Amino acid sequence: MKQNHLNSDTIELLSQSELKALDARIGANADKWLKDHAPKTKSKAKREPKSNRGRKPKVVENPFFGFIGSTSHWGRYPVFAESIIEGAARLDWHDRPIGKGGKSMPLSVSNIAVILESLPVISNEAVEDLLHLGERHARRYFKAMQLIIPQMMERRPRSLINEMDGVEPEPKACEWEDRDDACAPSAEALDKLHHDLRTLTEYKTAEEYEAEFYSFTTQSNSVNFSTRQQHPMKAKVVQMLLEGATCKAVEQETSVSAKTIRKWRDEMITAQGPLQAA
Structure with missing residues (x-):
């Protein structure tokens, strides 16, 4: 402005x-500032396609393709192959003489697992394209795979061998493992359990009820009905009536209703003769 x-x-x-x-x-x-100050990025040089002349590049068949991976039963890092892969990754792949400078980094176990999972046929060029590596570094992974795959083939578990050979597993019967480690109860514990589970009755003991139950179940082609239980206060009411007590006094003493007292009194009169009227 x-x-x-x-x-x-x-x-x-x-x-x-x-x-x-x-x-x-x-x-x-x-633009000038970015050109002068922007970080330099190394880009992988485009590989020129090789001619069909000369010796063909070495390749390694990957028999574990489709059987090992993140979506498989064995996972990306199968247990039987962990020591093989880690041991090959830690080898001195740079082969520098003693005293010569340089940083010798081991190969990446993750990259090796990705190669086993992704490439049905492993070659130096295929590793370059898969991991975006230079030719020399990709060659180290290719040589590592030449060592790893034969060792993994020898260490395969039987179930993986059958899976790779297309052999269906034989069905097995279900086996139940008894994990019940409970001990037998003591005599005191059983007595307490029987006491806690006893039949709580009002007019009879548990033994009397059990005797009636077993007597009922042992009889065949017949049904026995137990007699009607007598009121626990009837004997006392009858005794007080015989002693000349009035219905009201008996009711206050025994908490039995007056209607029931009069009913028992009438039964006594019918059976034994007249008593003193209330």
Whole structure:
């Protein structure tokens, strides 16, 4: 923006052509700054396709393709192959003489697992494209696979061998493992259990009820009904009536209803003769 020094209240805006020129100048300065200060990134050189002449590149068949991986039963890192893969990854693949500088890093166990999971046929070029590595570094992984696969074939468990050979597993009967480690209860514990489970009755003991139950179940082709239980206060009521007590006094003493007392009194009168009226 341009400001008129003669009149501070008057402001002149840039024209469209001046704005375009300013935008181009700022953009050029930004591009120059990025070119001078942006981090340098190394890009993998494009590999030229090899001709069909000469010796064919070495390849290794991967028999574990489709059987080992993150979506398989064995997983990406099968237990039987862990020591084989880790041992091969830790070898001195850089082969530097003693005293010579340089950093000798082991191979990546994760990269080896990805190769076993992803490549049915392993070659140096296939490893380059899969892991985005240079030719020399990819060659180390290719040589490692030449050592790993034969060792894994020898260490395969029987179930994996059958799976790779297409042999269906034989059905097995279900085997139940008895995990009940409870001990036999003591005599005191059994007595307490029987006491806690006893039949709680009002008019008979548990032994009397058990005797009636066994007597009922042992009889064949017949049904026996137990006699009606007598009211526990009837004997006392009858005795008080015989002694000449009134119905009201008997009711207060025994908490038996007056209707029931009169009923028992009438039964006594019918059976034994008249008693003293209440």
